[in-house]
Amino acid sequence: MSDRIKKVGRHVSQNEGLIFEKSSPGKRGMELPPLDVPSADAAKALGAEYVRAGVEGFPEVSEIEVVRHFTRISTWNYAIDYGMYPLGSCTMKYNPRVNEFVARLEGIADEHPYQPVELSQGCLRILKSLENILIEVTGMDAVTLQPAAGAQGELTGLLLIRAYLESQGNPRKKVLIPDSAHGTNPATAVIAGYAVENLKSDAHGGIDMARFAEIVNEDVAALMLTNPNTLGIFERNISEIAKILHAKGALLYMDGANMNALAGIARPGDFGVDVMHLNLHKTFSTPHGGGGPGAGPVAMKKILEPFMPVPVVVEKDGKLAYDYNRPKSIGRVKAFYGNFGVLVRALAYALAYGPGMRQASEDAVLNANYIRKKLEDVYELPYKLPCMHEVVFSDSRQKKNGVSTMDIAKRLIDYGFHPYTTAFPLIVHGALMIEPTESESKEECDQFIDAMRSIAEEAATTPELVKTAPHSTRVGRLDEVAAARKPILRWKP
């Protein structure tokens, strides 16, 4: 490893096969207490045709083998605890450990969703408290905590819009979505029963206002807008956009994935948004855990409140309860009340900051602008408007030597970082989408800047090094084409 790479050095990591390859009949990793009731003959109790033989191929290993197995493979992962994930619109911030502690408390972790409401006042208070905080942060009138993730929040939001428009006489036919939008937006619109009309962004990456007024008509149910957008740019015209939509009876949906730029700074409810979702696993620090769980609460203006998913948490004389008597409700989007354990973690995060949440947003925007300034002489900045918590470069300069954003991202791994977001948003060819979050110190930001500058130099002088990166990982670039052509999706003996 060269001297230019400061953040990481060589490290020995253990090899490890699949757990099934370590199996040996008769071994076990967990033991149960002896039965304190008479044993039962399952074939007699259930009927022989309902009983199976053992689970073929199931692992048979001891406790220490399981511990070593998962410890070893865990060391093959990068993680926030190691360093920055500059992934745009992912908001990979620190996952506070006190959140894990409180989610596991006895009296929190073991509560059953169907236990009596009188024995669940603590849980209901957690839900109500988080609701109040999210309403204040978003500037909305009501919120549902039921959706399990951002995409489900988007669906809930569109279903609310549909129900509202139906109550006005016409659910309408289509949803407008900017071409810079995250893939879940169009996918969600289709599930909500709407056609998608893609809006071309203007030269500054925002909504083309000249065309927008023409496009909005009575067939349009809503515009799904991410703000700041996926370029990290705040939509200056958002108030005008809301007016145009409202004038035609359409609504403004905001994808809240980029709320990390706004919490405590500006409130979507104040600039014309009718309904939005939040990603608690982004803005509110709940852990990504390799892909989830998350939570996607949906905050809304009063006009949409009657249509909220059931049940709704209500308070009377200091006692909390569920209201199921909501005849206009869109129904349920998920069993029970939402990803409660995730909601607990988000509340713990919000309580830790209090009104100081504003400082986190400021630091996030500061970090992104600092990185932008220090890289804009070596990477092309396609959109020159001020950015907020994320910045998007393109690989156009490096492409001259055949080096793409994907290559630069892979080389960044050798420097000890997780790649930024590549090839998204779609409106920037060869995008490098960088969001540092407020969790990054000046030191980490400087190391990232050094790494990116070094790679830019490598792209100019030794492009092959970048094009064949990473060089330092346990496995090199994997053959994804083969993986898709002949899928092997499970182990077989």
Add this chain to the structure above:
Amino acid sequence: MRYLPKSDSERREMLRAAGFDSFEQLFQAIPEAFRLKRPLNVPGPLSEMEIIEYFRGRAAENSRGYTSFLGAGVYHHHRSVVADALLQRGEFLTSYTPYQAEISQGTLQAIFEFQTLMCQLTGQEVANASMYDGSTALTEAVLMAERLTGRQRVLIARSVHPEYRQVLNTYAKNTGLRVEEFGFAASGQVEIDAVRKAASDQVAAVVVQSPNFFGVLEQIPALAEIAHSCGALLVVGIAEAVSLGIARPPAEADIIAMEAQSFGLPPSYGGPYAGVIATKDKFVRQMPGRLAGQTTDHHGRRGFCLTLATREQHIRREKATSNICTNQALCALAATIHLCLLGKQGLREQAEQNVAKAQYALAQLETITGVRRAFSGPVFNEFVMEFPRSVKMIDADLLKNKIIGPMALGRFYPELTKRGLVCVTETTMRDEITRLVEGIDRALKVPV
């Protein structure tokens, strides 16, 4: 603030280096009218000690110290502390979705192992990396059947979890799907003849749950035969995954939608859990959710990567099989570690203990005058009892003795008044069952 790694002097230094004169300038892109002029009106800031105290306070307002006989889709099973310790390793807890395979091999291999375990348990050929939960997994399985058959009618048993059916109805409303419910027989199993009569070449899917909401196992082979004879798919939901330790897996089903909460996930007042869809290889391209596949790198080393991504939203956008992005990865990992510890023998033994406890509890409850088993069909670890008076009244009395008793079914099934759902697992102690029986007996003797 302890989560922010910058001193004020560092902030000023970085601000200057970034070319700004003031922190306000960072937000110049936001029109002045929209910038908040006041602090957020929210509680806090709290120190770590205060946060813990706050949640301890909330915990004390819940059901600590009560014995629960609740099931109905969420099950109290032993959760391995070893699994929980491993799960909290930063490399698992704080890692991202494994799109960059070279530095996510831990997550990817664990997903591959999860997919394998789910296939082994369900008797299916392929399983995904998780859905949000059982209710949305079942819904997505039905939508998958719609896409595969091109048909619009769905026949669903009333004995499928009521909240799962509610979720399906919410999603189905906007897709043109016609969802029709069919009833259950005295056995508690679905009315096979009703299904046979309703089956037609317009039916996309026949949907049942096994064990169903009443805890009764369904006759999967017979149902598969009916569904297939009219070209429909059989979709089977499973809410109590531990049942697969002893119950014959629904191998004849075309799509299985399982809830994996029973495998080491805390009840946690309703979530997060882990749904799974498992199906036949030939249907994989219509299956939603992430998939980890085995492959090699250019040195021939075995590795894993996400694959068949053209099904997913980040590639196909409006043509995707689902809008799902974030799933329940960490929960699926918890289940994976838990199952590896439990192992082949442990899972069998756990399932057998559940059966034994349920049979014992059933027999004991039937000794109470006027109390009898409501359904005759085979049960795993939950069952419905019929009582001579209102279950709500009995439960109110039981609460005085810190027992959360049978779940009154009248709230979901208006015709099933005076019936309560009882769940016992390997964690239910014999003396707790005795206290339940004595408690119900006492409650029934209270003059009305």
